[in-house]
Amino acid sequence: MNEKDAMSLFESDDIFGLGKMASYVAGKKNGKKAYFIRNIHVNPTNICVNRCRFCAFSRSKGQEGAFELTIPDIIKKLRAQNPKAGPAVSEVHIVGGLHPEWTFEHYLEIISSIRQKFPKLHIKAFTAVEIDYMAKISGLGLMETLKALKKSGLGSMPGGGAEILAGDIRGRLCPEKISGERWLEVMEAAHAAGIRTNATMLYGHIENYGHRVDHLMRLRKLQDRTEGFQAFIPLAYHPKNTQMQGGYTSGIDDLKTIAVSRLVLDNFDHIKAYWIMLGEKISQLALKFGADDIDGTIIEEKITHSAGAMTGEHLTAEQLKNMIVKAGKQPVERDSFYRKVKDVS
Amino acid sequence: MSGRVTKKEALQLLKKDDLLDLGQAADSIRKKLHPEKVVSFIVDRNINYTNVCINKCSFCAFWRDKDAPDAYLLERDLLFSKIQETLDLGGTQILMQGGLHPSLDIAYYVDLLRSIKERFEINIHGFSPPEICYIADSADITIREALGILRDAGLDSIPGGGAEILSDRIREIVSPKKIRSSRWLEVMETAHRLGMRTTATMMFGSVETPEDIIVHLDAVRELQDRTGGFTAFIPWSFQPGNTELSRGGVTPPLQPTTAVEYLRVLALSRIYLDNIDNIQASWVTQGLKLAQVALRFGANDFGSTMIEENVVASTGVSYRVSKEDIINSIRSAGFTPAQRDTYYNLLGTF
Numbered sequence: 001m002n003e004k005d006a007m008s009l010f011e012s013d014d015i016f017g018l019g020k021m022a023s024y025v026a027g028k029k030n031g032k033k034a035y036f037i038r039n040i041h042v043n044p045t046n047i048c049v050n051r052c053r054f055c056a057f058s059r060s061k062g063q064e065g066a067f068e069l070t071i072p073d074i075i076k077k078l079r080a081q082n083p084k085a086g087p088a089v090s091e092v093h094i095v096g097g098l099h100p101e102w103t104f105e106h107y108l109e110i111i112s113s114i115r116q117k118f119p120k121l122h123i124k125a126f127t128a129v130e131i132d133y134m135a136k137i138s139g140l141g142l143m144e145t146l147k148a149l150k151k152s153g154l155g156s157m158p159g160g161g162a163e164i165l166a167g168d169i170r171g172r173l174c175p176e177k178i179s180g181e182r183w184l185e186v187m188e189a190a191h192a193a194g195i196r197t198n199a200t201m202l203y204g205h206i207e208n209y210g211h212r213v214d215h216l217m218r219l220r221k222l223q224d225r226t227e228g229f230q231a232f233i234p235l236a237y238h239p240k241n242t243q244m245q246g247g248y249t250s251g252i253d254d255l256k257t258i259a260v261s262r263l264v265l266d267n268f269d270h271i272k273a274y275w276i277m278l279g280e281k282i283s284q285l286a287l288k289f290g291a292d293d294i295d296g297t298i299i300e301e302k303i304t305h306s307a308g309a310m311t312g313e314h315l316t317a318e319q320l321k322n323m324i325v326k327a328g329k330q331p332v333e334r335d336s337f338y339r340k341v342k343d344v345s
Numbered sequence: 346m347s348g349r350v351t352k353k354e355a356l357q358l359l360k361k362d363d364l365l366d367l368g369q370a371a372d373s374i375r376k377k378l379h380p381e382k383v384v385s386f387i388v389d390r391n392i393n394y395t396n397v398c399i400n401k402c403s404f405c406a407f408w409r410d411k412d413a414p415d416a417y418l419l420e421r422d423l424l425f426s427k428i429q430e431t432l433d434l435g436g437t438q439i440l441m442q443g444g445l446h447p448s449l450d451i452a453y454y455v456d457l458l459r460s461i462k463e464r465f466e467i468n469i470h471g472f473s474p475p476e477i478c479y480i481a482d483s484a485d486i487t488i489r490e491a492l493g494i495l496r497d498a499g500l501d502s503i504p505g506g507g508a509e510i511l512s513d514r515i516r517e518i519v520s521p522k523k524i525r526s527s528r529w530l531e532v533m534e535t536a537h538r539l540g541m542r543t544t545a546t547m548m549f550g551s552v553e554t555p556e557d558i559i560v561h562l563d564a565v566r567e568l569q570d571r572t573g574g575f576t577a578f579i580p581w582s583f584q585p586g587n588t589e590l591s592r593g594g595v596t597p598p599l600q601p602t603t604a605v606e607y608l609r610v611l612a613l614s615r616i617y618l619d620n621i622d623n624i625q626a627s628w629v630t631q632g633l634k635l636a637q638v639a640l641r642f643g644a645n646d647f648g649s650t651m652i653e654e655n656v657v658a659s660t661g662v663s664y665r666v667s668k669e670d671i672i673n674s675i676r677s678a679g680f681t682p683a684q685r686d687t688y689y690n691l692l693g694t695f
Contacts, residue, residue, distance in 0.1 A: 013679070015641055016369040023365070250677040251634035252641060281604035281635040288364050288605065310632065319600075326603040328364075 001264055003213050009260045010209040015252060015289075022259035022290025029269060030292040034329035035338060036320040039091040039296035040081050043303065044069050044110060048097025050129075052174035054163075054205055056241035056306035058097050068099065071113050081299065082118055089297065091336045094125035095160055104138035104145070108152045115153030122155045122336040128186035128197075129161035132178045142186060146193040156336055157190055159198030159233055164207045165215045172206060173244075184222055191228025196337065198272070199229050203257055204237035204249035212257070216264045223267045230338065231270035231293055232261055236277045240308025248308075254282050255289045262290030270338065276304050279311050280323060287327040293334075294320060352559050355617050359555045364605055364612075371612035371643030378622060379645045383694065384675045385623075385685040388668060389438040389470070390431040390652040394419045394457070398444025400475065402520035404509070404551055406587035406659040408444055418446065421460065428465050431652055434668070437686050440504055440649065441471035442656075451484040451491065455498040462499035468687045469499055473506035474532035478524045488528075489535050496539060502687050503536050505544035505579060511564045512557040519551050519590060530568055537574025542688060545575050545621075549610055550582035550602030551590060558610060562617045569620045576689055577623035577646060580614050581630045582607050586661035604635050608642045615643025623689055628674075629657050633666060637678035646685075647671055 012018060045068040048058035059066035069077075081089045092114065107126075114123055126134070126149070135145040163173055165180030178186075190197050199219050203212055223229050234257045236249040262271045272293040273286030283294045297320070301313040317333065324331040333341045350358070358367060395418045398408035409416040428439055439461075454472070461469060472480070472495065481491035492500075509519060511526040524532075533543050545565045549558055569575050582602035585591035591599050615624050625646045626639035636647060650668045666674075672695045675682035683694040 016365045016372070019365045247673050247677065248634070250674070250679075251637040252678050254634065255638065279632060279634055281607075281632060282638070284604045285608070285635075285638065322600050323603055326600075327605045 006213040006264045018259040019289040022262040025262050026290045026292050032330045033332045034287050034324040035293040035332050035334040037091055037296035037334050038089045039093055040089045040299040041093045041301055042074055042077055044096040045099050046097050047099050049100050050176040053243040057303045075117055091122040091124055095127055098133045104134050107134055111152040111154050123153055124156045124158055125154050127158055127160035128183045129178055131186050142189045146190055157195055157197040159200040162200045163202045164211050165218050166211045169207050169211050191226035196228055196230050198231045198233055200233045200235050202235045205246055220265055229268055231272045232265050232268045233272040233274050234261055238304055238307035242307055251282050254278050258286045258291050259289040276301050276311055284323040284327050287329050350617050352563055355559050359613050367612040368642040371615035372641050374615055375643050375645050382680050383683045384640055384647055384680040385683045386647040386671055387649045387685055388436040389440055389649045391440045391654050392427055393655050394443040395446045396444055397446045399447055400445055400522045403590040404519050404583055404588050407656045438468040438470050442473055445479045451480050454480055458499035468501045470502045470504055470687055471500055473504050474529045475507040475524050477532045478528055488532055492536055492539055502541055503543040505546040508546050509548045510553045510557050511561040515553045515557050537572035542574055542576050544577045546579045548583055566618055575621050577625055578614055578618050578621050579625040580610050581627040584660040611639055612642045633674045637674055640678050
């Protein structure tokens with residue numbers, strides 16, 4: 001599928017045709033399976049040197065609402081979810097601001113402390129933006145930075161910070177953030193270091209379909225070289241408390257974006273409908289439009305909720321399973337590498 | 346379409362058909378009926394004159410006993426100020442419904458309607474069939490007589506609530522004290538014969554089977570064949586929060602209806618009810634995003650702006666939105682938003 005094909009899919013009004021084609025592809029890749037995970041999000045700090053216009057989460061140091069968790073704070077949050085009887089979550093997802101005073105050693109210590117206290121917990125941490133920042137403050141360069149993190153216990157990386165990769169949009173959306181090219185470079189390095197990652201796209205703000213297509217094509221091209229991406233996650237823009245205008249995305253655009261992503265990214269195994277951002281209802285429907293993953297239990301979510309998320313912050317495994325079954329799919333509780341944890345159907 | 350969808354075919358569609366096939370069929374019917382790509386909505390307010398109710402349905406979180414601390418009967422002054430506010434916001438209708446209050450008689454309702462019509466020019470869409478029956482029964486008159494009196498006092502049209510599932514097997518479980526299916530249909534038929542327009546609703550996702558849903562749709566279609574009095578059909582899903590039905594009595598415990606199930610029933614409604622012009626999406630129970638998707642699964646109307654809504658909100662589900670939100674939602678779903686009146690006449694597009 002070339003750029004022109006992808007454009008015509010986005011421009012199509014035939015959501016049923018898109019949904020059916022995407023479902024066919026999803027079926028070939030994952031059968032009837034739809035995945036979820038028992039996970040928890042931890043944001044070590046919202047203090048950030050960047051000021052992305054779409055972000056309602058970040059604060060400056062000393063600003064009202066700014067916070068920074070200590071390592072014992074983080075351990076305490078995780079301990080609540082990992083009782084002696086065994087962990088209630090299998091993965092921790094860690095992303096945060098670019099803290100102006102934290103050292104690379106501090107970031108390493110966050111990871112190694114978690115690894116030490118919870119040896120079985122998978123640590124999925126730090127977007128490409130944070131990794132680039134750590135490479136700068138450590139002076140080690142990208143590869144050595146990634147290797148040091150991996151050695152401390154980092155298991156995989158999330159796909160955030162991609163936003164829209166095209167420079168003209170990025171300049172208006174997040175001028176202080178690393179370029180799209182650098183984002184791809186960090187991901188390529190991570191894959192080379194043996195670290196699997198996800199990839200995201202923040203849509204529904206000032207971009208047009210052409211920017212979305214360009215974004216998908218760049219991801220597909222890198223994936224052809226590295227095969228390091230696990231899942232692609234389209235993220236619906238939320239307008240509240242941001243410095244940008246605009247409204248919420250439509251449910252129809254959300255479903256269409258899932259379907260087109262599934263069709264264009266033929267070298268990605270998984271398309272995730274992240275329920276925090278799409279809402280439970282659209283996430284469930286996305287399973288009929290090419291998605292095969294609805295993320296997880298989450299427990300606590302700060303970033304989207306700062307920007308007016310209309311969802312709760314937590315779903316139980318039972319609720320996730322019910323959404324999947326009622327969509328006619330087979331629920332699979334997965335680990336961080338899409339291996340079945342246990343049979344839940 | 347060659348011939349009508351039969352009950353048997355409808356059951357197959359509901360149980361077996363793929364969601365996207367159902368949606369596509371419903372969408373093409375909606376396009377034929379409403380080719381102009383307009384999605385309508387009404388500016389109105391739900392006014393619940395009392396929450397005291399002797400029926401105590403197990404799916405309802407709104408009712409109170411007469412002596413409950415938060416039981417109320419709306420004061421006339423407050424009622425008038427709510428209506429004035431509705432008119433000030435461009436509203437054309439009030440949806441007036443309430444519980445079956447043991448100390449109210451027909452004189453109360455007549456006086457209520459007259460006092461509103463004396464002061465305001467507004468459509469009173471009021472009193473669902475259980476209330477009409479209660480008013481008639483307590484005055485010991487027929488449904489026809491009661492409707493005549495209420496209409497003369499100012500009642501314009503009747504909402505389709507209280508239909509729940511028109512199967513007495515289900516009513517026995519979820520609302521044993523509420524009027525039976527036959528009486529609900531009788532009120533609607535009588536109203537239509539008197540020249541009053543009504544809507545029809547269906548609350549699904551409680552304890553009914555797919556067969557019960559078909560029974561319901563067929564009863565509505567059959568009556569519409571005879572009277573043509575229904576303006577719209579409004580399916581919505583049971584909201585389990587704070588209700589007796591979700592707390593016990595039913596095993597396994599009821600899960601909230603999911604988006605896939607809602608769209609299946611909505612699409613089937615559009616397919617089966619070939620004699621009803623309008624199908625409403627229920628943003629108040631499904632949220633704006635799913636209501637947008639519903640516009641491609643058979644719905645052509647966004648219901649009401651609901652300046653005030655109390656009944657669904659009492660279950661803990663609260664998607665409160667502004668008129669602007671509704672207009673933007675319709676537009677970003679690819680349709681032209683238009684304000685309508687009670688009878689689906691368009692008053693202006695946005």
